[in-house]
Amino acid sequence: MINKVDKIWMDGEFIPWDEANVHVLTHTLHYGLGVFEGIRCYQCEDGRSAVFRLKEHVDRLFDSAHICQIKIPYSREEISEATLETLRINGLKEAYIRPVVFIGDGEMGIYVKDYNVKTSIAAWAWGAYLGDEGISNGIRVKVSSFTRQHVNISMTKAKVCGSYVNSMMAKREAILAGYDEALLLDNEGYVSEGSGENIFIVKDGIVKTTPKGSVLTGITRDSVMTILANEGITVKEESFTRDELYIAEEAFFTGTAAEITPIREVDNRTIGTGKPGAITKKVQELYFQAVKGGREKYGHWLSYL
Numbered sequence: 640m641i642n643k644v645d646k647i648w649m650d651g652e653f654i655p656w657d658e659a660n661v662h663v664l665t666h667t668l669h670y671g672l673g674v675f676e677g678i679r680c681y682q683c684e685d686g687r688s689a690v691f692r693l694k695e696h697v698d699r700l701f702d703s704a705h706i707c708q709i710k711i712p713y714s715r716e717e718i719s720e721a722t723l724e725t726l727r728i729n730g731l732k733e734a735y736i737r738p739v740v741f742i743g744d745g746e747m748g749i750y751v752k753d754y755n756v757k758t759s760i761a762a763w764a765w766g767a768y769l770g771d772e773g774i775s776n777g778i779r780v781k782v783s784s785f786t787r788q789h790v791n792i793s794m795t796k797a798k799v800c801g802s803y804v805n806s807m808m809a810k811r812e813a814i815l816a817g818y819d820e821a822l823l824l825d826n827e828g829y830v831s832e833g834s835g836e837n838i839f840i841v842k843d844g845i846v847k848t849t850p851k852g853s854v855l856t857g858i859t860r861d862s863v864m865t866i867l868a869n870e871g872i873t874v875k876e877e878s879f880t881r882d883e884l885y886i887a888e889e890a891f892f893t894g895t896a897a898e899i900t901p902i903r904e905v906d907n908r909t910i911g912t913g914k915p916g917a918i919t920k921k922v923q924e925l926y927f928q929a930v931k932g933g934r935e936k937y938g939h940w941l942s943y944l
């Protein structure tokens with residue numbers, strides 16, 4: 640259940656949570672063309688709160704909209720400010736933030752000449768997406784029977800509402816089979832990503848992540864690559880197979896929601912020792928320090944409330 644707060648920003652104004660509704664003929668509800676973001680705000684060590692990499696998230700929201708030919712009727716500055724204001728007005732110290740841009744009601748059918756674009760930003764307190772236990776000890780993953788979207792079928796670089804049917808199929812299948820998360824392969828059979836997370840593996844001191852191709856290029860993925868580069872470890876963006884993952888010494892998922900979640904098992908094969916490895920733990924430590932303002936080097940990633 641979502642922890643309700645007072646207000647949601649909708650089309651330029653704050654309205655009570657329970658009144659942030661849409662018509663049943665909302666176009667996006669029927670056909671899925673809409674774009675969204677997932678952003679987190681953390682309470683820092685000094686007591687202030689900061690949104691992590693707000694600029695990059697807002698830029699990606701506009702990129703997603705551009706890919707979908709949706710014109711957001713606000714500027715990047717207005718969306719950024721509305722995001723911060725949504726947190727302030729609700730007194731949220733730590734939150735998950737969900738901006739969504741969608742096509743409202745008024746027209747039906749696949750072709751709509753002029754989109755009735757609606758924009759909203761909601762925020763609420765949301766803990767570890769794959770569980771605190773998952774963050775500490777790692778999760779069990781299943782290679783999905785569902786293939787990750789092909790780059791010319793669904794736009795993989797955009798967070799498009801309808802694309803998540805694929806993710807939902809995969810995740811539900813994994814959970815019903817007793818696992819914590821799904822791992823999707825691309826249409827050529829190489830490892831792609833989780834239902835909402837990018838993946839990293841470590842073998843013989845070499846860290847790899849999937850190349851940009853079929854994956855959503857996560858901001859957490861970029862943060863991890865930057866953090867590791869600053870530690871003298873260059874991450875290779877290189878395709879790998881599921882069996883290369885089976886014999887990796889370490890593996891972990893990254894995402895705004897999932898943060899840095901170690902993977903301890905894939906398809907009933909233990910990864911490494913079955914416990915979060917040294918590089919995974921180092922990345923977790925540095926990432927959580929960075930998001931909470933504990934690392935000066937990454938201070939420019941934070942937008943304080």
Ligand SMILES: *Cc1c(COP(=O)(O)O)cnc(C)c1O
Binds near residue numbers: 798835855896
């Ligand atoms: C959002 C998302 C990610 C993670 O992106 P972040 O920017 O790190 O939150 C990875 N894969 C998919 C499919 C996603 O939707």
